[in-house]
Amino acid sequence: MALRGPLSRLLRSTMSSCQQNRSQSVAILGAPFSKGQKRRGVEHGPKAIRDAGLVERLSNLDYAVHDFGDLAFKHLEKDEHFMHVPFPRTVGRANQLLSGAVSGAVGAGHTCIMLGGDHSLAIGSVEGHAQQCPDLCLIWVDAHADVNTPLTSPSGNLHGQSVAFLLKDLQNKMPEVPGFSWMKPFLSARDLVYIGLRDVDPGEHIILKTLGIQYFSMRDIDRMGIQRVMEVTLDHLLARKQRPIHLSFDIDAFDPSLAPATGTPVNGGLTYREGIYVTEEIHNTGLLSVMDVVEVNPTLGATPEAVEATTSLAVDVISSALGQTREGAHIAFPKIPEPKEDTELRL
Numbered sequence: 001m002a003l004r005g006p007l008s009r010l011l012r013s014t015m016s017s018c019q020q021n022r023s024q025s026v027a028i029l030g031a032p033f034s035k036g037q038k039r040r041g042v043e044h045g046p047k048a049i050r051d052a053g054l055v056e057r058l059s060n061l062d063y064a065v066h067d068f069g070d071l072a073f074k075h076l077e078k079d080e081h082f083m084h085v086p087f088p089r090t091v092g093r094a095n096q097l098l099s100g101a102v103s104g105a106v107g108a109g110h111t112c113i114m115l116g117g118d119h120s121l122a123i124g125s126v127e128g129h130a131q132q133c134p135d136l137c138l139i140w141v142d143a144h145a146d147v148n149t150p151l152t153s154p155s156g157n158l159h160g161q162s163v164a165f166l167l168k169d170l171q172n173k174m175p176e177v178p179g180f181s182w183m184k185p186f187l188s189a190r191d192l193v194y195i196g197l198r199d200v201d202p203g204e205h206i207i208l209k210t211l212g213i214q215y216f217s218m219r220d221i222d223r224m225g226i227q228r229v230m231e232v233t234l235d236h237l238l239a240r241k242q243r244p245i246h247l248s249f250d251i252d253a254f255d256p257s258l259a260p261a262t263g264t265p266v267n268g269g270l271t272y273r274e275g276i277y278v279t280e281e282i283h284n285t286g287l288l289s290v291m292d293v294v295e296v297n298p299t300l301g302a303t304p305e306a307v308e309a310t311t312s313l314a315v316d317v318i319s320s321a322l323g324q325t326r327e328g329a330h331i332a333f334p335k336i337p338e339p340k341e342d343t344e345l346r347l
Contacts, residue, residue: 026063026322027110028054029101030070033094035087036120036159039263041299046070046115048298049318052311054115057319066110071097082178084156091158092179095124099183102128102290113318116294118263119146120159122248123183126166129290130186133244136289137191137237138166141278142250143266145197145204145215149174152203159295160201163192169211189213193233195278196221196253199266218268226274230281244289247282247321251296251314261301261310272313279321291321 030046050067058065073094075087082088098114102125105112114125119142129136140146140163147163149170150156164170165180166187174185194215200208208215214236216229224232237245252262255269270278282288293314301307316324 024063025110026058026065027105027108027112028065028067028115029098029105029112030068030115031073031094031098031117031121031125032070033073033117033121035075035090035094036118036162037157037263038086038155039297039300042116042118042263042295042297044298045117045294045296048296048307048311049115049293049314052308052315054315054318057315057324058322061319061323063322068101068105071101073097081156083150083175085150085153085158085161085177086156088158088177089179091120091123092177092182095121095127095180096182098124099128099131103131104128106132106289111288111322112290114290114292114294116292116296118159119248119250119292119294120157120162121294122146122162122292123158123165123180125290125292126246126248127183127186129244129246133289134186135241136244136246137193138187138246138248139193139195139233139237139282140248141195141253141270141275142248143196143199143252143269144250144264145194145200145208146250147204147207147213148201149203149207150177151175152201152207154201164207167192167211170207191237193236195229195233196270198268199264218270221270221274226277230278234281234285238285238287242285242287245282245285245287246290246292247279247288248292248294249279249317249321250294251310251317254313259296259310259313260306261297261299262295263297263300264295272316275313275317276320276326279317280325283321283323288321291318293318 032043034043076090079089148161149164168185169189171185189211198218251259256265298307
């Protein structure tokens with residue numbers, strides 16, 4: 001696995017404290033990877049999101065945007081199943097590479113935006129973030145809990161097992177999956193909150209309940225309202241101390257009517273207003289450090305309009321997390337402009 005030019009320079013840059021102000025500097029990392037699940041096409045997600053105007057939108061928010069391009073992943077010719085888990089070594093190596101890139105971006109003082117690719121990539125993204133910010137907390141916005149182990153997963157796909165690799169609380173429940181010897185679990189269950197769940201497997205349900213993980217299903221959102229959900233989420237994660245937030249956002253958290261170009265759509269998802277409110281509130285903390293946007297699959301849109309709707313939504317979500325408001329951006333005019341003394345009315 002090799003890093004292309006700008007990414008290799010990023011990793012050689014001087015590491016700095018996680019507490020450094022990243023508010024005006026954004027690093028974009030593309031991760032065109034699909035082996036965490038069986039549908040091809042999600043590897044085109046990073047390009048599709050960029051083509052939807054991501055860099056221009058963030059630049060208009062007055063950020064210094066550093067697009068470090070895409071990671072170059074190599075797929076192993078021989079990568080036998082582990083139990084019923086496909087491509088374990090390929091997924092493990094891809095995440096190791098991504099971990100180093102995210103760690104480098106955060107260490108260099110950037111807010112990092114990781115564009116997937118499938119959600120197995122969150123393993124490396126969160127792990128790399130934790131190298132720089134070991135006290136981070138994780139907000140997982142998704143229709144799915146992605147906390148299966150190889151022993152509970154119905155499909156074996158690693159994009160549905162990402163969180164299990166991260167949790168210290170599951171350390172004695174996880175077999176040694178080939179390809180992942182480079183990492184150890186580091187996240188406590190109390191440092192994780194789910195938002196938007198509506199398709200949870202039986203094994204995941206018992207994990208959520210046994211570990212006491214804070215989660216909000218779509219039923220909870222209907223019952224409580226998204227404002228209260230975010231109040232409880234941020235109180236749960238930040239009441240003890242202010243710390244960096246890692247936001248891992250699967251586009252299938254939204255209702256399929258809004259984000260049709262994705263691999264595992266589930267009806268009854270977040271509305272546009274609910275999803276944007278989540279990211280607005282996270283931005284308002286001033287603590288967002290890394291954001292993943294994953295599972296945009298442009299090959300699964302039935303029409304060009306469906307693809308455009310999904311990629312535009314991804315850009316909106318990222319922009320909102322970085323400060324775009326529904327009141328409008330106010331950076332260009334810090335104060336009301338005044339006419340100059342020599343201004344004359346010319347007919």
